[in-house]
Amino acid sequence: MPLLTIYIATSLDGYIAQANDDLSFLKLVEKEGEDYGYAAFTDTIDTIILGRKTYDWVLKEIGPAHYDNGDRKVYVITRTEKPGIGNTTFYTGDLRELVQQLKSGNGKNIYCDGGAEIINELLQNDLIDEMILSIVPVLLGSGTRLFKSGRPQQELVLLQVKTFETGLTQLHYKRKKNEDQA
Amino acid sequence: MPLLTIYIATSLDGYIAQANDDLSFLKLVEKEGEDYGYAAFTDTIDTIILGRKTYDWVLKEIGPAHYDNGDRKVYVITRTEKPGIGNTTFYTGDLRELVQQLKSGNGKNIYCDGGAEIINELLQNDLIDEMILSIVPVLLGSGTRLFKSGRPQQELVLLQVKTFETGLTQLHYKRKKNEDQA
Numbered sequence: 001m002p003l004l005t006i007y008i009a010t011s012l013d014g015y016i017a018q019a020n021d022d023l024s025f026l027k028l029v030e031k032e033g034e035d036y037g038y039a040a041f042t043d044t045i046d047t048i049i050l051g052r053k054t055y056d057w058v059l060k061e062i063g064p065a066h067y068d069n070g071d072r073k074v075y076v077i078t079r080t081e082k083p084g085i086g087n088t089t090f091y092t093g094d095l096r097e098l099v100q101q102l103k104s105g106n107g108k109n110i111y112c113d114g115g116a117e118i119i120n121e122l123l124q125n126d127l128i129d130e131m132i133l134s135i136v137p138v139l140l141g142s143g144t145r146l147f148k149s150g151r152p153q154q155e156l157v158l159l160q161v162k163t164f165e166t167g168l169t170q171l172h173y174k175r176k177k178n179e180d181q182a
Numbered sequence: 183m184p185l186l187t188i189y190i191a192t193s194l195d196g197y198i199a200q201a202n203d204d205l206s207f208l209k210l211v212e213k214e215g216e217d218y219g220y221a222a223f224t225d226t227i228d229t230i231i232l233g234r235k236t237y238d239w240v241l242k243e244i245g246p247a248h249y250d251n252g253d254r255k256v257y258v259i260t261r262t263e264k265p266g267i268g269n270t271t272f273y274t275g276d277l278r279e280l281v282q283q284l285k286s287g288n289g290k291n292i293y294c295d296g297g298a299e300i301i302n303e304l305l306q307n308d309l310i311d312e313m314i315l316s317i318v319p320v321l322l323g324s325g326t327r328l329f330k331s332g333r334p335q336q337e338l339v340l341l342q343v344k345t346f347e348t349g350l351t352q353l354h355y356k357r358k359k360n361e362d363q364a
Contacts, residue, residue, distance in 0.1 A: 012315070012338060012355070013329035014196045028337065123321065133194070137340050137355060139305065141333035147195035151323035155210065156194060158319050158349035167340035169353060173194065173319060 002103050003129040004049075004110045006119055007041050008146065009168075011136050015143035016116060021057055022143075029136050029166040036134055036170060037162070046071065046108035049098070051118040052078035052090075075102075077118055099127045120148045130159070130174045137167035184285050185311040186231075186292045188301055189223050190328065191350075193318050197325035198298060203239055204325075211318050211348040218316055218352060219344070228253065228290035231280070233300040234260035234272075257284075259300055281309045302330045312341070312356045319349035 009026060010016050017023055029036075048067060050058075055076045058066050067074045067088060074088040075098060082090040091098055099122070102110050112122060122128045133146075155176040162170040191208055192198050199205055211218075230249060232240075237258045240248050249256045249270060256270040257280060264272040273280055281304070284292050294304060304310045315328075337358040344352040 012313075012353070013333075014327075025335075131194075135353070137338040139329070139333065139336040139338065141335050142331040145196075145331075147321070149324045149327075151195075151321065153207075153323050154321040156319040156321065156349070158345065158351060161343060161345050161351055163340065163343050167338070169340060169343055169351075171194070171317070171351060 002047070002105060002107055002109050004099060004103065004112060004122070004127055005041075005045070005130040005132065006112045006114070006122075006128055007038070007132040007134075008114055008119075009134040009136055010146045011138050011140040011143075013139045013141070014145050014147060015140040016114065016146045018140055018143040021053075025136055025138055025140055028138055029134075029164070029168045031164075031166055034164065034166070036164065036168060037132075041132065042111065044109050045111040047073045047075070047102055047110045048113055049075040049077060049091075049102075049110060049118070050113040051115045052076055052080070053117075054113060054115040095121055096125050096127065099125075116144050116146055116148065119146065120151065123147075123151050123154065126152070126154065126175070128175065130172065131156075132170060132172045135169045135171065137169075184229070184287060184289055184291050186281060186285065186294060186304065186309055187223075187227070187312040187314065188294045188296075188304075188310055189220070189314040189316075190296060190301075191316040191318055192328045193320050193322040193325075195321045195323070196327050196329060197322040198296065198328045200322055200325040203235075207318055207320055207322055210320055211316075211346070211350045213346075213348055216346065216348070218346065218350060219314075223314065224293065226291050227293040229255045229257070229284055229292045230295055231257040231259060231273075231284075231292060231300070232295040233297045234258055234262070235299075236295060236297040277303055278307050278309065281307075298326050298328055298330065301328065302333065305329075305333050305336070308334070308336065308357070310357060312354065313338075315353045315355075317351045317353065319351075 156173040338355040342354040
């Protein structure tokens with residue numbers, strides 16, 4: 001069964017962006033030839049789901065080729081109906097139904113590329129199987145929190161920890177299934 | 183110069199307690215004979231500062247001997263004047279002045295044992311030298327956040343990462359001095 005994974009960078013104090021979607025804190029850990037496992041990770045996936053605001057940000061800052069390359073399917077979660085472009089579908093339905101449908105396939109894994117709204121809705125519904133969090137060595141002090149409050153408790157299993165010369169620490173967890181919880 | 187260090191456990195989503203100061207998530211990582219370096223850490227300190235609410239909680243749940251043992255000095259930060267007890271002083275003055283005074287001594291290090299209010303006030307004033315965060319493998323979903331918003335940005339240097347069989351990961355940082363920041 002395909003797994004739904006988030007792979008995201010956060011400050012130690014839990015922010016994934018500063019005000020106005022400012023991601024400049026990521027520059028603190030930029031290093032020639034170091035992709036923090038991103039290419040290896042994206043080799044394991046064939047589907048991306050992301051929020052509309054994140055999609056717009058990527059279109060503007062990086063360009064359309066970031067998502068729409070190769071055979072990967074891209075689902076942008078939005079409230080506004082819009083015809084698809086290439087492999088990109090604008091999805092206005094129920095997020096749970098989409099994820100359940102994608103997980104019932106026999107493809108590669110599913111990557112949720114944010115933003116925080118979609119991630120928290122997925123967590124609310126216990127739909128995230130694995131999380132790879134890259135902790136950037138900085139306290140940002142304010143911004144967009146990765147984890148919003150008001151979610152259910154969820155136990156995790158630590159799979160792996162990697163450290164890098166830049167001080168970035170990558171924590172990889174899977175969720176503990178309900179039947180395993182104490 | 184004595185260093186001011188916090189040593190605290192948090193859930194992956196950044197909570198140090200659930201509603202009503204419930205710390206039962208710490209049971210998820212309790213293991214016979216494993217203290218996660220706490221005894222070795224407390225050997226390096228001779229002074230504890232903590233908030234009044236945290237102090238009251240410890241008195242009630244653990245008992246007065248937890249802090250008032252041996253020669254360690256304990257400063258409880260409070261708004262209510264109260265005579266000291268043993269090595270414990272109830273401090274109603276300015277937190278920055280206390281920390282600057284303690285750091286100007288030549289003793290061992292200073293341990294801030296919480297709670298979140300004191301930690302965030304120390305961060306606001308750039309008074310925390312090192313942080314040892316023990317990440318418990320759970321998403322609590324709600325509770326008391328370790329990091330409140332509205333602080334200044336602070337770059338960190340990763341000193342060490344330790345992982346444990348229970349899935350706890352311990353991240354040890356020092357603050358980057360302003361003159362070192364990019």
